[in-house]
Amino acid sequence: MATVVAPKDFSPVEDAETIKKACLGLGWGTDEKAIISVLGNRNSFQRKLIRLAYEEIYHEDLIHQLQSEITGDFERAMCHWTLEPADRDAVLANAALRKSKPDYRVIVEIACVGSPEDLLAVKRAYRFRYKHSLEEDVALHTKGDIRKVLVALVSAYRYDGHEIDEDVAISEAGLLHDDIYGKAFNHDELVRVLSTRSKAQLNATFNRYRDIHGKSITKGLLGDPVDEYLGALRTAVRCLRDPKEVLRRAIHKEDTDEDALSRVIVTRAEKDLKEIKELYLKRNNISLDQAVAADTDGDYKEFLLTLLGNETS
Amino acid sequence: MATVVAPKDFSPVEDAETIKKACLGLGWGTDEKAIISVLGNRNSFQRKLIRLAYEEIYHEDLIHQLQSEITGDFERAMCHWTLEPADRDAVLANAALRKSKPDYRVIVEIACVGSPEDLLAVKRAYRFRYKHSLEEDVALHTKGDIRKVLVALVSAYRYDGHEIDEDVAISEAGLLHDDIYGKAFNHDELVRVLSTRSKAQLNATFNRYRDIHGKSITKGLLGDPVDEYLGALRTAVRCLRDPKEVLRRAIHKEDTDEDALSRVIVTRAEKDLKEIKELYLKRNNISLDQAVAADTDGDYKEFLLTLLGNETS
Structure with missing residues (x-):
């Protein structure tokens, strides 16, 4: 469930005016509390309408305005919050990739936490904003085994039904174990299973893995804590499972x-x-x-x- | 441009009735010519309305009816034609995968000929119809290098704008040449470039390849004519280019x-x-x-x- 508290009744125009007034600040600088009080208590649809109203009244993008008024962690969090969810994830993914050491956790989260339709919306937003596919930028900023798994995960368009195939769960639990036991972590099968199967099917496979082999698959993927590839695989398993x-x-x-x-x-x-x-x-x-x-x-x-x-x- | 000739004015109900009459056949068996004359001259939206009208009037799916009345190549072509385009491609992909020797050309065509949105529509239709993702069924029915390239191609959700990056075209033309010249055909780079870059970018890269190396990339991919993997790569390049x-x-x-x-x-x-x-x-x-x-x-x-x-x- 959500934690954000949004009123049922609200006026996009009034909110836009309150924010403008807070930015003008009446001689005391920006009134950050007023901005928090408005935008921090509106849901994503309401924020969208406020952004549209702001553009309409002041011919200025609300996010650009916020960027020129506030700074630091507060600015970044507020601007991310004001973006539409899929667009925000596209921005987060791009920022994660552009770090001197790309933050693979963000990419795995975006690829595996939401539904297949959520991921698709992020990929659409990414293409629109950056004129590249998310896949090609992931490939550009990574290399080796981690690139293989990240490109496969962001490329996934999984089935999202609840049907599972128990035989597949058993056979692929064995296959994953062979890969892990043989320490063939960069084996294509492991990546293929994690990146193409539905979440329901993967959960069945992870459960069979634990039943048959007596420990969780993430235990099998433990290794050098600075090994990013193993870290990405563990994060992916966890994002898909829990x-x-x-x-x-x-x-x-x-x-x-x-x-x-x-x-x-x-x-x-x-x-x-x-x-x-x-x-x-x-x-x-x-x-x-x-x-x-x-x-x-x-x-x-x-x-x-x-x-x-x-x-x- | 289309070749099919469809009238501007048409009545879904009348067409459904004509088809039903043709199926009943008045004692002389099915009237195939009447079926061809109706369905062969309707566009996809019109066929959709006819199928809906048929279901509404006769409580029967038009395609099931056709399957019970006609046979052979004619039946298959007519039923494919009557399906909605994305659903038809899903059916064609599934049939291609289920052959004793999967027909990789069909998969490559579906993945590379249409727009990214077309491919997405096929993947949606496939999930709906078969309760699996297209990616996982491609992986199930293939193996080795051909699996790697087919899964990557059907997973693609490319950028579809016209902007290209000349520097990328030059560097990736070199990279493709290195892969091909070194005969490292199963190299991940080749598959990564073909499956993530936009068509506009790939065309620029293929052109630079020809400028720099004096022959087309498909020439470099020639080899044993029964090598399916090389065949799939050549087909993919051609589908993306022409x-x-x-x-x-x-x-x-x-x-x-x-x-x-x-x-x-x-x-x-x-x-x-x-x-x-x-x-x-x-x-x-x-x-x-x-x-x-x-x-x-x-x-x-x-x-x-x-x-x-x-x-x-």
Whole structure:
């Protein structure tokens, strides 16, 4: 369930005017709290209408306006939040690829957490925005085995029904075990199974794997912790099997990774952030709200807490 | 341009009734000519409405009805024709995969001839009809290098804009040449470039290849004529560069391949069959109509000639 609190009644024009006024700031600089109070409490459809109203009234893109008024982590999180979800994922994917060391976790999350239609919408948005396919940019910025698995995962257009084939689950559980046991991690079969089978089928296969071999497939994929290829395979298995746990892990780190924290909160606040919060509390013995409050500050902190469902002060 | 001749005015209900009457046959068996005269002269939207009207009036699927009334090549061609285009390609792909020796050409054609959106529509139809993704069924029915290239090609969701990057064209022309010259045909780079780049970009790359190396890339991919993997790569390059020529080749064989003949006429009659006919005449010194008339007979012949734009007798 969502954590973001959005009113049923709202006026896109009034909201656009409130934001403009907050940006003008009446001599005291930008009124960030007003911006948070409006945009942090609107769902994606409402934000879309506000952005359209803003463009219509002020002939200016709301996101460009925000970029010129606010800065740092707060700016990045607010701009990502204001984008439409598929377009936001396209921007996140591109940013992850352009890092000096591409962040493969973001690519795996985008490829494996959502539905096949979600991924397709991201690929469409990516093509529109960057004039390349997501696949070719993934290929451009990576190489070797990690490239093979990432290109296959973003290329997937899986079946999304619930039917499963038990025989396939058993035979492919054996096949995955052969690959892993033989440490043939870059074997094409492993990549092929992970990137073409439906989530329901993969879950059946992972379950059979555990039944037959007495341990989970992710255990078999443990290895050198800095081996990105194995990391990508483990992340993919987890995203396909239990995305909420992956997202909880992404935000639970010794050193808070601002990118991951902001990404998970912004992308999940309208989806399943409530369940991720529950899982976080259960596993970490501290609520996500407390963790965010301790690790962040200022407008950025207030914005994230608003998306987490806290009343704006 | 299309060859099929469809009237502007038509009545789905009248057409459905005409077909039903033709199937009942009034004691003389099915009236195939009447069926050809109706369905062979309707475009895909009109056929869809006729199928809906037929279902509504007779509580029976038109295609099931046709299957129980007609037989052989004529039945297959007529049923394919009556299906919606994306669904038809899904059926053709499945049939090609289920052959004792899968027909990779059909898969490559479906993956590379149409637009990225066309391929996506086929993949959607395939999932709906067979409860598997096209990717997983391609992987199931093939193996080795041919599997690698076919899975990658059907997974593609290319950028479809016209922008090209000349630097990429030059560097990838070199990369393809290195792969081919080194006879590393199963090299991942070759498959990656062919399956992720936009058609415009690939055409630029193929042109640079020819400029730099003095011969076409398909020449470099010549080899053992029974090597399916090389054949698939050549077909893919041709489909991406000049689909009409591939389709012309598909129907020009010493022994007429009924599958290919029927497939090309049925799938292209509403698209570019006119240009394919022109190309056929230019290269083969005989018109496609004459070739079809000489190689086929009966209702099947009459149906194909109708789709080729000949008046129904």
